[in-house]
Amino acid sequence: MEHCNIEQIITVPIGVSARHLHLSKEHLEILFGEGATLHPKKELMGGQYAAEERVTLVGTNLRVIENVRVLGPIRKETQVELAKTDAVKLGIAPPIRESGNIKGSAPITLVGPKGAVHLSEGCIIAKRHIHMNAEDAKAFGLYNNQVISVRIGEEREGILNHVQIRVDPSFTLEMHIDTDEANALGVTCKSAAYIMS
Numbered sequence: 001m002e003h004c005n006i007e008q009i010i011t012v013p014i015g016v017s018a019r020h021l022h023l024s025k026e027h028l029e030i031l032f033g034e035g036a037t038l039h040p041k042k043e044l045m046g047g048q049y050a051a052e053e054r055v056t057l058v059g060t061n062l063r064v065i066e067n068v069r070v071l072g073p074i075r076k077e078t079q080v081e082l083a084k085t086d087a088v089k090l091g092i093a094p095p096i097r098e099s100g101n102i103k104g105s106a107p108i109t110l111v112g113p114k115g116a117v118h119l120s121e122g123c124i125i126a127k128r129h130i131h132m133n134a135e136d137a138k139a140f141g142l143y144n145n146q147v148i149s150v151r152i153g154e155e156r157e158g159i160l161n162h163v164q165i166r167v168d169p170s171f172t173l174e175m176h177i178d179t180d181e182a183n184a185l186g187v188t189c190k191s192a193a194y195i196m197s
Contacts (some may be wrong), residue, residue: 010140010195012130014152015174015180020069021055021110030076031055032113034194038072045131046170048072057082058109058116059090060187068183079124080108083178087125097124098164125179129164130193131171140195143167150193154184 004172029036038051053070057080065086080094087094087106094106106123109116130150139145144167150160160181175193177185185191 006023012150012173012175012193012195014182014187015176016187017081017178018178019057019065019080019082019086019179020050020071021076022071022075024076024078024161025074027078027110027117030115030117031110031113036114038070038074040072044071045172045174046168053112057086057090057113058111058154060107061091063090064111065090073086077102078110078117078122079176080110080119081126082123083124083180087123087149092123094125094149096124096127097125098127099130117167126176126183127164128160128162128175128177129166130173130175130195131159131166131168132173133169133171134167136173137165137167142195151195151196152177152187152191152193153185154191156184158185160185160193 032053038053040049041052042050044050049072051070051072054067057065057068082094092106092108102122102124105121107120108123109118142165144165147166148163148165150163152158152160
C-alpha cells in the first residue's frame with residue numbers, strides 16, 4: 001500500500017486537552033477538606049472523568065490561573081498539565097513529558113477552598129499522543145509507545161512530529177493535543193489527524 005493511501009485511510013478524531021490536574025488523596029483533602037471526594041461532572045475515556053472541583057494555580061512569579069479543572073479519579077501523585085502559554089504566564093518552564101512522568105518537572109502551587117499545596121515538582125506539558133485500543137493498533141500496524149507523525153488542519157495545516165501511540169484496552173481512538181497546538185493549526189470539533197508514518 002502506498003504511503004499516501006495509508007494517510008487517507010488512518011484518520012483519527014482530535015481531542016483538545018485544556019489545562020487540568022490530577023490529585024493525590026492527600027492533596028485533595030488539603031485543598032478541599034478532610035474526607036473530601038471528587039464529584040464527577042463528565043465521563044472521559046479510560047475510566048477518567050472531569051470533576052466539579054477546580055483549583056487556582058500560582059506560579060513562581062505569583063501570577064495565577066483560576067478555575068483549573070480537576071480530573072478524577074485520584075492518583076498516587078499529583079500532576080498538573082499545562083500548555084506552554086499557561087506556563088509562560090506563570091513564570092515556570094515545565095518539561096514536555098508523557099503523563100505520569102513528573103520526576104524533575106516544574107514546581108507549582110495549588111490553592112483550593114480549604115488550603116494550599118506547593119509542589120516542588122509535578123507540572124508538565126503533556127507530550128502529544130494518540131489513544132487507541134489493541135484492535136485499533138493491530139489494524140493500523142502500530143504499537144504502544146511508537147512515535148509517529150501526523151498531518152492536521154485545513155487552512156492552517158501542519159505536520160506534528162513526535163506523536164506517541166498509547167495502547168490500552170480502555171482507550172477510545174483519539175489524538176490529544178493541547179490548546180496551543182490546536183489554536184496554531186485551526187483545529188475545530190470536526191478536525192481529524194491523518195497518520196503519516
